[in-house]
Amino acid sequence: MTGAGTADLAFAKESSFLGSLVDSDADGTPEYFEPGKDPTLQELTLQRALQRQRDPSNVWSSQSVAQNLEGAFGIQFTMDDSRIGDVHDIVFNDAGTGLTSGLAASSRWFLGLDYLSGTAERVLKGVVPMDFTVEYSQGGQIRLNITFAYADEEYNTSITPSSVQAANGASAQWHGMDLTIGGTTQVKEQSATLSISDMSRFQRGSEPIAVEAVVANPQATLDVTGIFSETNQMELAYGGSGQTTTSKTMSSVSGSMALSAAGATVTTYNFGQLKPNEYSWNELLGTEDTTEQVPFNIDGNPAVSIT
Numbered sequence: 001m002t003g004a005g006t007a008d009l010a011f012a013k014e015s016s017f018l019g020s021l022v023d024s025d026a027d028g029t030p031e032y033f034e035p036g037k038d039p040t041l042q043e044l045t046l047q048r049a050l051q052r053q054r055d056p057s058n059v060w061s062s063q064s065v066a067q068n069l070e071g072a073f074g075i076q077f078t079m080d081d082s083r084i085g086d087v088h089d090i091v092f093n094d095a096g097t098g099l100t101s102g103l104a105a106s107s108r109w110f111l112g113l114d115y116l117s118g119t120a121e122r123v124l125k126g127v128v129p130m131d132f133t134v135e136y137s138q139g140g141q142i143r144l145n146i147t148f149a150y151a152d153e154e155y156n157t158s159i160t161p162s163s164v165q166a167a168n169g170a171s172a173q174w175h176g177m178d179l180t181i182g183g184t185t186q187v188k189e190q191s192a193t194l195s196i197s198d199m200s201r202f203q204r205g206s207e208p209i210a211v212e213a214v215v216a217n218p219q220a221t222l223d224v225t226g227i228f229s230e231t232n233q234m235e236l237a238y239g240g241s242g243q244t245t246t247s248k249t250m251s252s253v254s255g256s257m258a259l260s261a262a263g264a265t266v267t268t269y270n271f272g273q274l275k276p277n278e279y280s281w282n283e284l285l286g287t288e289d290t291t292e293q294v295p296f297n298i299d300g301n302p303a304v305s306i307t
Contacts, residue, residue, distance in 0.1 A: 008112035009041070010034060010164045011127070013089055017106045017213050018126040018151060032110070032161035033086045036077030036144060037171055044073040044111065044122070046153060069208040071124060071153055073109075076145040079134075081261040082169030088267070088306055091129045091146065091199070093215060098305040104128045104200040104213040109150070112159045121159055126151030128200040128213040134257070134269065136179075136192040142172035142259055151202065151210040169261070176260030179224065181232070181274060181296075182241060182253030188227035190291060194257060194269055196220045196304060220298035222255070222271065227289045228281070237279035237294070250275050252299070268307045272300020 010032040013022040021030035049067035088096035090107035106128050112121040131147040179186040186192075198217045202210035224233075232241070239247030252273035259266045280293040298304060 007114075008110070008121070008159050008161075009039060010161045011090065011107045011109045012161075013086075014106040014108055014126070017103065017128075017211075018209075021108060029163075032164045033083060034080075034164055034167040035075060035087050036080040036083055036167045038141075039075055039077040041111070042074040042076070044071075046071040066208065068204060068210075069152065070202070070210070071150045072130070072148065073124070073150075074145065074147045076143055077167075079142045079144055079172035079259065079261070079266065080167035080169045081172065081264070081266040083165070083167045084172075084267055086165075087144065087146075090127070091132050092306065096306065098302045099196075099199065099215055099218050100302075101215055104215050106213060109148075110160050119158055121156040122153055123156065123160065124148075124150040124153045126210065126213065128202075130197075130199055132196045132199065134194040134259075136174060136177045136189070136257075138174055138190045140174050142174070142177065149200070149202070151213070170264075170266075172259045172261045172266050176266070178258040178260075179255070180258075181224075181255040182236065184230070184232050186224070186226055188229050189224060190227065191223075191225045192257065193223045194220070194304075195223070218303075220271075220303045221277075222257075222274065222296040222298055223293075224296070225282075225291050225293045228292050233276065233292055233294045234279060236274075237276040255296075270305045270307060271296075271298050272303050272305075274298060 012030045012032050015022050023030050047070050050064040051067050052061035053063050055062045090105050092098055093105040094100040109124040109127050127148045127150040130149050133145040135143045179192055197219050200213050201216040203212040205211045235241055235243050240251035252275050255271040255274045258268040274296045277295050277297050282291045284290050
């Protein structure tokens, strides 16, 4: 069967790209982890990049030749206070606290499926982050959405992880989010999304499998929608705090997104320099509350750090 309760999912940390798995307690067995609660997997795809070869005397191509090998998948889950540190370790290469130049953080994922006549497990190797998103919505759970690329894979007929450190902690909920922009804590936010893109890229040689992965050109944004209750964000869009007219230049402010679960802080994303890229009012003449929507560019060195 292939339905609810028939799948397995876990990851382990690679000590180096496509290298051995981390065995932090030195017991001879790597540690395997669930990423969070209520995970969903999107578009697990292995690409062989076939290139057709043609013979001038034939109508049809004579063969297809495999080029560079690469795979990709996306995973979404609810942030769990017992596992978020492990997730940060495989996304952020600066000891889980942010991004710095150099080698990308890498991991190995084990995705198993019980089907009618057996078990199939896909082992994804050299898994590196491409995009990382933290999503808050009023009344909901804090969800993480991560897109990964991977360098190689193999399959097994049994499940590899015999023991997995489960996501059995407390979930990060909407009421545990504190968003601060320029020293002002937002009080009527309806949604907030932190996005980091272009995090990693592969380096290749003469083989179809990548030989290394490095940090690419990461860019971060913060998209906030809230019920209009003060003019701080509008002033920032004009150019800076206290401004009533637009200016040629714009000042930046710092900020943070602190997330809590079960009354304790789980993690805080700190923002170096925030500037509004746009500023919008919605429902000004409607029957609902007027909201302001502000997508911020996040810059600085670092633009995003984690505590």
